[in-house]
Amino acid sequence: MPQTIRDELLYKGSILFCDHHLSHAASAFLCSPFEEAAILTVDGVGEWATATCGVGRGTEITLTKEIRFPHSLGLLYSAFTYYLGFKVNSAEYKVMGLAPYGKPRFDEQFRELIDIEEDGSFHLNMDYFCYDYAMRMTHERLHGLFGGPPRRPGDPLEQRHKDIAASLQKVVDEVMVRLARSLHEETGIDRLCMAGGVALNCVANGHVLRETPMKHLFIQPAAGDAGGALGAALYVHNTLLGRPRTLTFRDPFLGPAYSDEDIESYLVSVHAVYQRLYRQPLLDKTVELIEAQHVVGWFQGAMEWGPRALGNRSILGDARNAGMRDTINLKIKFREGFRPFAPTVLADHISDWFEIDCESPYMLLVANVRENRRTIPSVTHVDHSARIQSVDREMNPLYYDLIQTFYRKTGTPVIINTSFNVRGEPIVMTPRHAYECFMRTDMDDLVIGPFWLRKEDQPPIPGLVRGDKAFAPD
Numbered sequence: 001m002p003q004t005i006r007d008e009l010l011y012k013g014s015i016l017f018c019d020h021h022l023s024h025a026a027s028a029f030l031c032s033p034f035e036e037a038a039i040l041t042v043d044g045v046g047e048w049a050t051a052t053c054g055v056g057r058g059t060e061i062t063l064t065k066e067i068r069f070p071h072s073l074g075l076l077y078s079a080f081t082y083y084l085g086f087k088v089n090s091a092e093y094k095v096m097g098l099a100p101y102g103k104p105r106f107d108e109q110f111r112e113l114i115d116i117e118e119d120g121s122f123h124l125n126m127d128y129f130c131y132d133y134a135m136r137m138t139h140e141r142l143h144g145l146f147g148g149p150p151r152r153p154g155d156p157l158e159q160r161h162k163d164i165a166a167s168l169q170k171v172v173d174e175v176m177v178r179l180a181r182s183l184h185e186e187t188g189i190d191r192l193c194m195a196g197g198v199a200l201n202c203v204a205n206g207h208v209l210r211e212t213p214m215k216h217l218f219i220q221p222a223a224g225d226a227g228g229a230l231g232a233a234l235y236v237h238n239t240l241l242g243r244p245r246t247l248t249f250r251d252p253f254l255g256p257a258y259s260d261e262d263i264e265s266y267l268v269s270v271h272a273v274y275q276r277l278y279r280q281p282l283l284d285k286t287v288e289l290i291e292a293q294h295v296v297g298w299f300q301g302a303m304e305w306g307p308r309a310l311g312n313r314s315i316l317g318d319a320r321n322a323g324m325r326d327t328i329n330l331k332i333k334f335r336e337g338f339r340p341f342a343p344t345v346l347a348d349h350i351s352d353w354f355e356i357d358c359e360s361p362y363m364l365l366v367a368n369v370r371e372n373r374r375t376i377p378s379v380t381h382v383d384h385s386a387r388i389q390s391v392d393r394e395m396n397p398l399y400y401d402l403i404q405t406f407y408r409k410t411g412t413p414v415i416i417n418t419s420f421n422v423r424g425e426p427i428v429m430t431p432r433h434a435y436e437c438f439m440r441t442d443m444d445d446l447v448i449g450p451f452w453l454r455k456e457d458q459p460p461i462p463g464l465v466r467g468d469k470a471f472a473p474d
């Protein structure tokens, strides 16, 4: 690897290596607000580790426990993602979204698959899996145990599939809670930093927060392998080179941004019809559209870091309308309708609307909607839970003010926030991506920078067919 790096990049300096899970740990701890914290990393596999526990103090990270391949919570989740007919290493979050529709009646079968110790360490029964020696995830024995062959993508989702997803999620919750508890017992620290793909499982994160002595949880938004670069850079900077920690991760808007002039010159180039509005009139108009049950594309400022749209590349809608979920699912996302949308709530109202007493700025925590607040059906799951994003004014003033305007008008400080993309495509990045996504879906309006575009005003784009995935942005 060093030789390849030198040859391909013509690089002459020193080359340092950072283990996969150490990178995860560093990406969680070294940019956390904590001087001292417990650390938990859980993923599919990196080198040989699949989970590590440890502690961070100042610029030092000590990993004290490790679970090794093939025993892997991430790979267990991926194996069932495959078995349930979804794309491995990509659609695990759909399995999480499916779980609340099921009853965990497969607990006994899962006990056959996995042994969980009191401290959260676990052992998989590899008779049921093939990923350690073949290009397949699951063995026929597993199919027998769970009552049939893997679901083929596109086949109907049966109750059995939902029940399996529910039991799987329960296992993940249990392992994560036990690991966090034992970390607290060992370290006496009630601040926890987490990373690795499994740290994106916001249902499990909610359980950790509610059911363990851990009081403060820090997970940066790119907690999966995409965050490894951040961790490796911080580890070299702070730990190996001994430079003081100066970065506390807060603002997730680290991606490309486009000036009003950039946006306008693109809109002009495609003969788009638009209106330019000042700040408050733009917010008033957007609120009016959401209230009128329009689906609104919202493209502002710099793009988010990590897999979630957090209010700069988002599709917005009225969370009070139960039908809005199907509208967005079918007309915009062209996807399965079972998954709920996530709400953005004003941070100062989060505890008033949800059973949670901390912020959730990166949409990484699930908690129940309060019983007296069951007025936001399109973001409330069948089990009354919601995948919450809270927004405070400091982090995103424009988005905050938009929801604040909506709140003043309607009394509801919550809107639907779903990522600005269609199924199977990444989130839009450039004005062109946004405009083309707007044009080939039934999105009603696009608010991009200070410009408002109505669908019915736009000239047709030659060759563009509604819902056409082949018309891919560059």
Ligand SMILES: [Fe+2]
Pocket (backbone or CB within 6 Å): 020, 024, 043, 044, 045, 046, 196, 197, 224, 225
């Ligand atoms: Fe990883």
